Amino acid sequence: MxxxxxxxxxxxxxxxxxxxxxxxxxxxxxxxxxxxxxxxxxxxxxxxxxxxxxxxxxxxxxxxxxxxxxxxxxxxxxxxxxxxxxxxxxxxxxxxxxxxxxxxxxxxxxxxxxxxxxxxxxxxxxxxxxxxALPAPLSTVLLVRHAKAGKRGEWTGDDDLRPLSSAGARQAEAVRKLAPLFGVDRVFSAPPLRCVQTAAGTAEDLGTEVGIEPSLSETGYWPDADRGLSRLRAIVTAGGTPLIASQGGVIPDLLSSLAARAGITLPAGKRGTVPCKKGSVWVLSFHAGSSNGGPLLAAADYYPTALPAPAPARL
Missing domain, CATH: 3.90.79.10 (Nucleoside Triphosphate Pyrophosphohydrolase)
Known part of the structure; x- marks a missing residue:
C-alpha cells in the first residue's frame, strides 16, 4: 500500500x-x-x-x-x-x-x-x-489484466502455460475479493494459464467454470480485432456482471475502440498508451440495453491494483 x-x-x-x-x-x-x-x-x-x-x-x-x-x-x-x-x-x-x-x-x-x-x-x-448525469441502471463489466507471472525469459516451457508468481497469486486473490463488491456473476478468461488463474478464484466462489475466450487473447485478438470486440459486446449484452481476464496486448485496444464509439476520451498512460498494469482492473459501465452497434460505453474507472491502495483514477 x-x-x-x-x-x-x-x-x-x-x-x-x-x-x-x-x-x-x-x-x-x-x-x-x-x-x-x-x-x-x-x-x-x-x-x-x-x-x-x-x-x-x-x-x-x-x-x-x-x-x-x-x-x-x-x-x-x-x-x-x-x-x-x-x-x-x-x-x-x-x-x-x-x-x-x-x-x-x-x-x-x-x-x-x-x-x-x-x-x-x-x-x-x-x-x-x-x-x-447518467442513468442509474447501467451494466457493469470488470476487465482485468492477468496478474504477475514472472519473467517470460526465465520460463522455458510453453508461454501459455506460464503460471502466476507468488506476487501474482496475491494480486489474483485481491481481484477475487473485489469482484463480489461489483456483483460479478459470470467469469471469462483468455486461454493463457496466467489469465485463467487470475479469474479462477472468482469462478470458484460463484460455483461456476471460467469461460475460455480465445478471441480475447493476444494471439486470437489481433488477427481479427473486430471479432474480439464483437465477442466482448456479446458478453455484455447477455446480461449480468461479467469479469473478463485478458492480456496487456488486448485491453488498451479494446478500450480505445469502445471509447471512440462512445465519444469518451481515455487518459494516456506511459508513452501515450491506455494504462493497463498487471493485476489492474477496469470497471466499465455500459448503457443498459443495446443500440444497433451493441452496448455503448458510459463510463470507465481504472484501478491500478485491486490490493489496498490509493483510490482509482476517474476517467
Whole structure:
C-alpha cells in the first residue's frame, strides 16, 4: 500500500439508489452528532480497499447491502484531523432494513431532486449531480489484466502455460475479493494459464467454470480485432456482471475502440498508451440495453491494483 500523506483521512461512500414504482430513489441519512443530512460514507479501516469500505459503510449506516457501479467523484475538505478525502460510487441497494444506530438516526428515500434540496452540504449535492448525469441502471463489466507471472525469459516451457508468481497469486486473490463488491456473476478468461488463474478464484466462489475466450487473447485478438470486440459486446449484452481476464496486448485496444464509439476520451498512460498494469482492473459501465452497434460505453474507472491502495483514477 502506498504511503498516505500526513494528516489525510481516507473515506468512501455512495449514492445508494433503488428503483421504485415512482422512479429512482436515493438514500440520504441524518447524523445526530452533526445534525446534518448527508450521503452515507465512512472511514477506511486499516488495509481496506476503497470499494470494500464503501460497501461496509453502507451496510453499517443504512442496513442495506449494496452493489457498486461507477465511481462518481472525489471530495476533499478539511477536518480536525487534517484533510479528508472521500471517494463516492453509484451503488444499487440490495436486501436490508434500516435501524437507527449511533451514527445515523434516520434514513429517507427521496427522488434525486428532493435529495439535493435535503442535503446539508454543497459538496454532497455535487456528488448527487454526478450520479444524475447518467442513468442509474447501467451494466457493469470488470476487465482485468492477468496478474504477475514472472519473467517470460526465465520460463522455458510453453508461454501459455506460464503460471502466476507468488506476487501474482496475491494480486489474483485481491481481484477475487473485489469482484463480489461489483456483483460479478459470470467469469471469462483468455486461454493463457496466467489469465485463467487470475479469474479462477472468482469462478470458484460463484460455483461456476471460467469461460475460455480465445478471441480475447493476444494471439486470437489481433488477427481479427473486430471479432474480439464483437465477442466482448456479446458478453455484455447477455446480461449480468461479467469479469473478463485478458492480456496487456488486448485491453488498451479494446478500450480505445469502445471509447471512440462512445465519444469518451481515455487518459494516456506511459508513452501515450491506455494504462493497463498487471493485476489492474477496469470497471466499465455500459448503457443498459443495446443500440444497433451493441452496448455503448458510459463510463470507465481504472484501478491500478485491486490490493489496498490509493483510490482509482476517474476517467
Amino acid at each position: 502506498n504511503a498516505r500523506p500526513p494528516g489525510e483521512v481516507r473515506a468512501a461512500g455512495a449514492v445508494l439508489w433503488r428503483d421504485t414504482s415512482r422512479g429512482v430513489r436515493v438514500a440520504v441519512v441524518h447524523r445526530p452528532q452533526y445534525d446534518d443530512w448527508s450521503l452515507p460514507k465512512g472511514k477506511l479501516d486499516r488495509d481496506e480497499t476503497v470499494p470494500a469500505a464503501a460497501v461496509r459503510e453502507l451496510r453499517e449506516e443504512t442496513g442495506f447491502s449494496a452493489t457498486l457501479g461507477r465511481r462518481l467523484s472525489t471530495v476533499r475538505y478539511s477536518v480536525d484531523a487534517g484533510r479528508k478525502t472521500v471517494e463516492y460510487f453509484s451503488a444499487a441497494a440490495g436486501e436490508g432494513t434500516f435501524e437507527a444506530n449511533a451514527e445515523v438516526d434516520e434514513l429517507r428515500w427521496l427522488s434525486p431532486a428532493e435529495a439535493e434540496k435535503a442535503l446539508t452540504y454543497r459538496r454532497d449535492a455535487a456528488v448527487l449531480r454526478a450520479f444524475m
